[in-house]
Each structure stands twice: as structure tokens, then as C-alpha cells.
Amino acid sequence: MDTLNSNRTVLVVSCMASFITPFLASSVNVALPTINSDFAVTDQALLGWVVTGFLLSAAIFVVPFGRIADVFGRKRIFVIGLLVLIVSSFLCSISGSIYMLIASRAVEGFGSAMIFGTSIAILTSAYPSSVRGRVLGINVAVVYLGASTGPFLGGLITQYAGWRFIYAGTMVYALLIALLTLAKIKDEWRCAETEKFDIVGSALYAIALFSLMYGLSLIPDLTGAHLLAFAVIAMIVFFRWELRNKNPVLKVSAFRNNAVFTFSNLAALINYSATFGVAFLLSLYLQFIKGYSPQTAGLILVSQPIVQAVFSPFAGRLSDRVEPRIVASAGMSLCVIGLGLFSFLVPSTSLGQIIISLIFMGLGFALFSSPNTNAIMSSVDRCDYGVASGMVSTMRLIGQMTSLGIATLIFTLIMGHSEISPGQLGSLMTSIRISFAIFAVLCVIGVGFSLARGNLKRDLEASRTG
Template sequence: MTDKRLVLLITCMTAFITPFLGSSVNIALPSINADFMVPDEALLNWVALGFLLSAAIFVVPFGRIADIIGRKTIFITGLSIVVISSILCSMSSSIHMLILSRAVEGFGSALIFGTSVAILTAAYPMKERGKALGINVALTYLGLSAGPVLGGFITHNIGWRYIYGGMAAYASLVALLALLVLKENERCAENAPFDAVGTALYGAMLFTFMMGLSMVPTIWGGLIIALSLAGMAAFFWWELRNPNPVLKVSVFRKNTVFLFSNLAALINYSATAAIAFLLSLYLHYIQGYDPQSAGLILVAQPIVQAIFSPLSGRLSDKVEPRIVASMGMGLCIIGLALFALLTPSTPLYQIIASLMFLGLGFALFSSPNTNAIMSSVDRCDYGVASGMVSTMRIIGQMLSQSIALLIFLMIMGHTEISRDQSGPLMASVQAAFLVFAGLCVIGLFASLMRGNLRSGATPVNALHQKQ
């Protein structure tokens, strides 16, 4: 086995960790609530929100730090933090200790997010990169999709604490392999000062934005989001004037492939991350399936993604990523539109077929899109680019859930979801899928507008053509 294949093995093992940690906890929340008797549901939600907030805030800054001091160091540090914080999660004696441990776990995940894809990208030449990234993306989606299923199985049979105990053991193994196998990547701008002010502005901007999303549609949620937009303006103003920014805004301004590929990723995640949430409600409350059976039905989508993501990644090595990714976005539009036509009597085979169709769309979009993002920047910016890939995913997850909850509130009000409310629930699910299909139409335009990676449309792309 060659060195680059070992790099692929380690980064793929890691690709499963952080999305699994982010998605598995949702299914365990009722059991966590029963253990700690949480007095406030908002406090319980912080078990999931604390992880996402911490990961989103630190991923880009530590991607930049990794580019400066070395990616292997940050990568192994992140895995070590995940090991320790997962042990603390499993040993938590109160809801407050669990929330704090989850925030630390998100911090460790940020260090992994900002380095894993960068390490993999640096290990493979451009002509082979799409295939490798495709395999990595397959494991990322598998972690996102398997989280609720595997997390539910563990919680039901042996308890939610074993989710974190098992993850601590798994992450320890990956950290040991990384320590023994990985070589330190080249360091860029070792003597450049770190942009502490930009990092603080970036963190404040994302914190207020995600806090605002969690409070939508209250007036406070709107005000906090407006505050985050003001913070965004201050952040970009500072970064444009800083010779050593934490995020090179010039990459967005001068590199259309990087800009529109990230925008397309954000839209795609915003339109699709809540699919499992919507379908689990539909399958349970309207079709009458128990949670375990509903979880098994939803597995149809990640299986197709896992099969086709490496193939679509390899295809993007030979065909422009813009074309392949846009085809995938188009299939997502059709798949979401099919789900908007769901009725209480929709047969199971049609639901599974639509899930498989969506899985193919995700596979065709995600791998080539990640390939476009990573291959459109210079080697010294791989860490920041890797961080942006993860940031788009995390913000997209938050946006998707917020959009779905807002639609539910508009149609159902504050009524508790139950089988007695199947009519309004059905209308809410249909409306959400229709909105998400419309979002993907916008995403399709963003995907098509990015330009060709191999046309030399930007100075950076021209550089990669020579490598």
C-alpha cells in the first residue's frame, strides 16, 4: 500500500467521526433528558447546538493555523481532544457538564475539519484527486446519515453514553495511525503573524448568526441575525486591509470557481440536511412506522451515496467538476420535488426509490464540488479551503433545520406534533420539500456560474495546470 493510500485510509476513517458526532446525538436527546431531567428544552438543545457552534467558529481559524505550523500537528491534536472530550461526555454527571464536553468536542472536530481534506488534497495529484475526495465524501455522508441510525441502535440497546465511549476508542485508534503514518506537510508563511482580530470577528459573526437561527422566528432571532450581518461587514472590512488575514477574501473576489462552489455547497446543504428530520416525522406520524423501521428505510439514501461518490469523484478528474456537480444538483431538484408530492398513501417502494434518486444526486454533486473547491486554491491555502468546505456544511445544516422549523411554525403553529395533527403535518412536510427544491434551483445556477476549473480562468487555476 502506497503512502497516499495510507493517507486516504486515515482521512476516510476521520471523515466518519465528526459528522457522526454531530448527527448521532439528536436521536439520543430523549434518553439524555430522561437521565438528567432537564428542566428546559432549550437547554437540552444546547447539547447539539454547542457542538455545531464550536466546530463552526474554530474550523477556519485552525485551518489557517494548520497552513502555518503544519497540518499533521493540528490534525492529531484535534483527534486527541475528541478522545478526551468523548470520554468526558460519557462520564457526564449533569446536563451542564455534557454541554461543556460537547463544546470541547466541537472544538476538537474543528481542528480535524480544517486539516483532514487539506492533508488528503496535498497527497494526491490533481488528476487523481477527485476519486480520493469522492471516497472521503462518501464516508462524510455515511457519518451524517448513519448517526441517527447507529446512534439510535446504541441508545436503545446499551445507552447513549456508549456512543461517546465507542467514539473515544475509535478516535484513539485513528490518532495512533496518524502519528505513525502521516508525514508533516509543508508549512506556509511560518513567520507570518496570526490574525487574532480577524479570528475574533469571525467567531463573533458566526456565533451571533447561528444563535439567531436557533431563535427564529422570534423578534430576538431576527435582531441577532441582523447583528451578525453587521459583524460580517466588520470582518470583511478588516480582512481586506490585513496583509495576513485568517480568511483570504481575495480568493473569493478573484476566484469564481472557489466562490460559486462554496455558495453551491451552502445552498445544497441548506436544502437537504433536514431531509432525514422531515421523512422521519412523515414515516412515524403519518405512515405509522416505528423509529427503528423508519431509520432502516432512510438508510437507502446513504448507501447509494457511498457507492456513487467515489465514481463521481473519479468522473470529475476527467470531466469538468462544474458539469458533474450541476447534474447532481439537478437530480436533487427532481428528488426534492418528488418528496413534495408525498401523500399519506404514498407506497413504500416510491419513497425508497426517491431516496435512492436523491442519494445519486448528492453523490454526483458533493465529490466534484469538493474537488473544485480544493483544486481551485494554492497549496498554502488548502487548510482554509478545507475549513470552508466544513463551514458550508455546518451552516447549511443549521439553515436547513431552521427553514423546516419555520415552515412548521407557520402552518402548525405551536401545536405539538402527533398523529392527531397528521393533516397540518403533511402540509408542512410538503411545503418544506417544495421550498428546498426551489433552493436547489438557485443552487443549480450557482453551480453553473462557477466557470471551468481547468480553463485557467483564474491565476490560481493556471498555477494548478502547471503542477
């Protein structure tokens, strides 16, 4: 009974923490036009860094913190991450300029990386493989609950109290999670107490990711192309270093020798690259093209994550019985349909068509996410849960950065670095349609990677009998 109660506490804490990040991301998307007005931002690429700065910081540090958690304790790093999130949310709430807000969001991403790199690892450690899909499905449902309440509550808070109160509320909520974790969870779940931490590998990883994202934001300038080329070189050096290191921050060998792990991560990367920008693009479309208020735009956007939250537990349970490859690939195929419909948006597109497309996206993502996460976590050794959890988050975060990078690149190529104005609405509409078309093509490629991953249940059975 004590073990059962302890596991339930782990599930509650993990789900509470999983709520924060999608809530912050989706609520801020709706608040971007208001932030733009408050700070009189003249460069829309700079406004995008309110979201991108958070994602970039989290992506840089999530894998290193996953490894640190394996060495020093997953609960310890989880709590420290919550404390960083509390402080950074306070800084966001008192920001006096767009630059201070972007910097505070970067610190927020740093703290979130500690949470990303440990929460799924803690949850996977506490529950056996026979019910892992179910609990991961519940966790994913809460992620989507955060995303679904984000647009509505974010729009409501922005309209009636101001966007700063989004961060003030987050600060209090994170404090409650930290207190509950310290009071109720006793285990640390660490397996590699004697290993050294790979500082050089972590630095190379950070340099490569930063160069990649900053380079994307500067395209089509020549400096952007130079940074992208440098990012490729830095990533090659990183992989070579990791292959020679006895205690790598990222076990590159897992990608070479584990097809399920490799292709599941690639499928996740492409899926997030194709889907994360949807809320950003639709927020601009609904408010600038259709003329809706932030609150109304939030209510419309909420339809996708509501569908995700409803169907994710079902998809998680299904992946305990049916091969995750089949469930996840079917889900990504539905995302292709939704993105394809969005690529035909025009100013006169009916609200009903927009909601139907969002429902396709929501159902598709629900069927993809928890089965895919189950496949990744079940394909590695127990002592690698921290790194695997970090990779789940890394693929998500790099995908999200890439999604916003693609949208930002298209906006820059078509609209330049000018502020969105009534005279720019035609160019804005073109940018939105092209972005959705590119996302749809990416998702088709992702279906191929998802199908190529192999049979997880057959491989696990072979490893047990072998």
C-alpha cells in the first residue's frame, strides 16, 4: 500500500510539473500581440524570441541535466529546477523591456530543462513496464490540459489583468509543486553515482544548438548561413567527442545500435517541427486577419489540446497492448490531414473549418505522443532513464525551435523585419499558408520514420528470452 501511495504521489507531482511548460508556451502565444504593443516592438523576429529564448535555453540544458540527475539524483535536480522556475517567473512578471523579458524567459528555460530531464524518468522509474503506457498517457493528457487552458486563461488574464499575471501565477504554482515534492517523495532514483560529468560534451552541445537557432533567426542574412554551417561543424565535433568519451552526456551509441530508440526520437523531432508552430501561426491569423480578441482567439485554439487531453490516456493504454509504431504512425497521418487543410487558409475561411482542422491535429497528436514516448522509454536500460527522458524533451524542444525557426524564416523572407500593420496583412496571410504547407510535408516524412522504427514488443520479448 505504501508503494502504491508513493507511486500515485509521483504521478501527481509529475503531472503537475508537466502542466507548467505547455501552459506557459500556449498562454504566451496569445499574449504576444499585447506584449508587442506594451514594449512597442518594431522587429517581429525579436518578438518571436520571447518564445524561442525559452525553448533554446531548455533544449541546450535538458540532456546535460538528465545525465546530472542520473548521477546526483533525479528528485534533487527536479526540485532545483522548480526553484529556478519560481525566480525566473517572478523576473518575467516585472520585466521593464522586451530584452529583460527575453532574458528572464531564457532563465525560465534553464529551470524547465531540469524538470524536463527528470519528470518522465522519475515516472518511468516508479511504474513497471506493464502499465507504463497508461501512466505516460495520463501525463501526456495533463500536458495537453496545460496547453488547452493556456490559450483560454492566457487570453482571459491578458485581457482583464495583463500578461504579467500569467507569470505571477506560475510562480505560486511552481512553489506548491516544490513543497509537495519535498514533503511526499523520498526516493532519489540514481544509478551512476561514480560517473564523471561530461562538461566538454555539454559545452559542444550548447554551442551547436545555439548556433543552429540563432542562425535560423538571421536568415536570409549571410551571417545566418555562416552560423548554420558552424552549427553543423560543432555537431559533428560533438558526436565524435561523445563516441570517444567513457561517460558521455549523450550516448550516441544508443542511436547506432537501437533502431526503436533512434527512429522514435527522429519521428518525435519531425512531429514537433511540423506541429508546434500551429498555435503561433493561428494566433496571428485569428487576431490580425480575422480580428478576434485575445480571449476569443484562445477559446478557438483550445479545441486542439482538449481533444489531445481526452484521447491521450486511451492512446497510452492502447500502446501497452498494440505495437506503438502502428498507433503513433496513424496519429501522425492525421496531423498531415490537419496541416494540409490549414495550408489552404484564406481570410474568409469559416470558423467551423478551422475547428475541424484543429480536431484532426488534436486527435493525431494524442495518438502519436504517448505511444512514441512509451517506445523511447521502454527501449533503454533503467539506469539510462534520465538521458532517455532528456532525449524525449530534447527532440520536443529542438522540434519546437525548428518549427518557430521555419515560421520566422518564412516571415522574414516575405515580410522582412517590419512590424505587422494593416498594409502587411496580405504578406502575413501568404507567410502563414506557406508555413503550413511546409509543416504538412515535414509530417509526411515523419510518418516514414515512425514506420521504420521496428517492432518494440518483439524486440523486448527477444531480449528477455535471449
